[in-house]
Amino acid sequence: MNANGQETPETGRTLSSLTGEYTVRWESRSSVRTRPRKTIDFEEEGYFFPEDKQPLLLADEVASLGGKAKNDILVQSFYKYLHDIVNLEIKEIVAACSKILYADLPVEFSEETKLNTYSVIIDEYYHVYIAQDMILQLEEQHPDLKPLDYPISDSRRAVIETKKHLDPKYHDVFEILANCCFETTLVRELVEFFNSPGVHPSIKYYVNDHMNDESRHYAFFYDLMTYLWAEVPEDYRQAIGIHLADFTLLYLSVESEKLFNIELLGSFIEDREQARTSVEALYAGFEITPDVPIVKNVLRAFRNAGMLDHPSVRAGFTRIGWTV
Ligand SMILES: [Fe+2]
Ligand SMILES: [Fe+2]
DSSP: OOSSSOBOTTTOOBOGGGSHHHHHHHHHHOHHHHOOOOOOOTTSOOBSSOGGGOGGGGSHHHHTTOHHHHHHHHHHHHHHHHHHHHHHIIIIIIHHHHHHHHSOOSSOOOHHHHHHHHHHHHHHHHHHHHHHHHHHHHHHHOTTOOOOOOOOOHHHHHHHHHHHTSOGGGHHHHHHHHHHHHHHHSHHHHHHHTTSTTBOHHHHHHHHHHHHHHHHHHHHHHHHHHHHHHHSOHHHHHHHHTTHHHHHHHHHOOHHHHHHHHHHHHHHHSOHHHHHHHHHHHHTTOOOOTTSHHHHHHHHHHHHTTOTTSHHHHHHHHHTTOOO
């Protein structure tokens, strides 16, 4: 196995995104190199968040509040989306990239891979800069926006909870693998997420631009996951592998979205208990199973990176009752 673009015997994949080919793409295509500032044109029509992706709009209480409330809910949902980017890109992705560069790991990375890692860090900081710029534009336009409590994201909670079951020796490698998983499993969903009809053109433009970078990150983290899994000593695969199933369940749960929606609905109807009951009803019946499309993405990524073949990973999934 090597990271110089040669085929890996374990998975038959060519890891070209760990080589200089990646930087060539980054130099010519990355947002920070090639795109202008993102300004929101408030004169244009459109919702700030796709209506069909905010289940709160289906609640009876919201239907009776009228058009202004609907609009405010969608602005608040976009605001939360930006807030998540500001938090996650640096606290999760950049933190994991820093470990590739500076942590004492049992794996060597080539100088090209490290250069690619710097470019990912630049991208993610730039994404945070843009998100923060948009937050300020939104606040200026909507000075009446009520501040809300933002719950911890499911991805961050999944990392924190899983680390509790791991010897500290394995934390850094696990965190890098977890972030490889985050960066490879939801990109297509996020690209399509804001393409719903009725979404404001400035928001569509902004999201598509972000996803232009994320599609390249997808290739990088996919190759990184494959390389790292194959190269770490066997005890790492055993120790981390057994927890990947539980990690997947936590990562893909919609707890964070639910908590935020309770908070948001509560701010409109000023009855938190009623808000909780309504939101629980909206999400009733949603279950994480291997047939859910986003779950399939995660399993496919694990499989293609050579991880699902490992007995320890398989044992973890058997423990939660999944056949993978
Ligand atoms: Fe990003
Ligand atoms: Fe990214």
